[in-house]
């Protein structure tokens with residue numbers, strides 16, 4: 001007899017939950033079952049066909065008659081559990097044609113929309129803490145092909161201030177709800193109607209943005225929430241006391257970056273429409289779209305860009321005032337004037353030294 005290799009066990013007093021993350025089944029074991037399973041994990045040969053608990057564990061797939069193949073996984077168990085656990089999500093019925101799909105999807109949306117949606121927008125803040133952004137302007141160079149060719153990750157910034165107009169254009173074209181698409185399509189429910197320049201999982205616009213303003217004309221330094229429906233920002237906190245690199249994995253070469261954007265995800269909006277944790281994958285994919293759009297717009301504004309997912313999550317949450325919230329920071333992308341170098345001067349000097 002073998003123990004199924006795709007199990008993890010969660011303490012849930014007074015019992016424990018045995019979760020088969022490959023076939024998405026869960027079993028609640030009381031002390032008797034849990035104790036017997038512990039014995040069998042220690043020695044599967046103790047399996048006894050006359051023991052009712054043993055046969056039940058076998059029928060539940062916690063034990064198996066033949067050895068289950070368990071391919072090599074190069075990361076930790078947690079990443080494996082997450083990856084496999086969000087694969088092959090159970091689907092009661094796969095629509096067999098477009099009519100069935102339409103009926104099934106409509107029924108799903110109707111069911112979701114019948115439940116109360118998580119608050120869509122951040123609460124309106126007091127006028128004193130709010131900055132209306134000017135209308136978005138034009139790009140310096142609106143050729144997509146040039147933006148694609150010129151976008152690159154730079155690690156050496158001049159620290160020169162950004163203009164308010166550029167920040168406005170950048171935010172509107174990256175995260176703003178596009179006024180140009182207000183009357184887009186009458187087949188989309190109002191709750192899911194807002195449209196950005198990037199696609200959004202389920203039309204939920206679960207991703208949001210917080211600006212980190214270090215050096216922008218007419219915006220005092222600080223952390224600001226962006227309101228995509230109003231094209232305005234509101235002050236959340238002063239800048240962190242420590243330099244930016246301290247917050248971003250020790251990458252001090254971007255300490256003088258004039259502007260950064262933390263891309264967050266509202267998991268509560270994803271939970272609302274999608275019951276399965278596979279939707280967590282979609283949050284990162286959506287953040288990636290927004291990050292790329294930010295970089296292309298910034299490039300078209302004549303700026304250079306930098307990005308990272310390496311940050312001190314808890315500290316970032318505190319600076320964004322998201323502690324204990326269903327909204328969590330996923331990614332950081334920033335821009336500014338740069339000498340266009342992929343590496344900071346200190347690294348270039350070090351490389352010369354090492355090579356000499």
Ligand SMILES: Cc1cc2nc3c(=O)[nH]c(=O)nc-3n(C[C@H](O)[C@H](O)[C@H](O)COP(=O)(O)O)c2cc1C
Pocket residue numbers: 151152153154155251307308309310
């Ligand atoms: C998901 C992701 C995470 C990244 N994290 C970092 C980072 O922490 N620090 C950094 O300097 N660059 C980071 N980069 C930038 C890559 O190093 C860079 O895109 C890559 O070297 C290719 O260079 P290019 O962007 O100039 O084409 C990241 C890029 C991506 C897509």
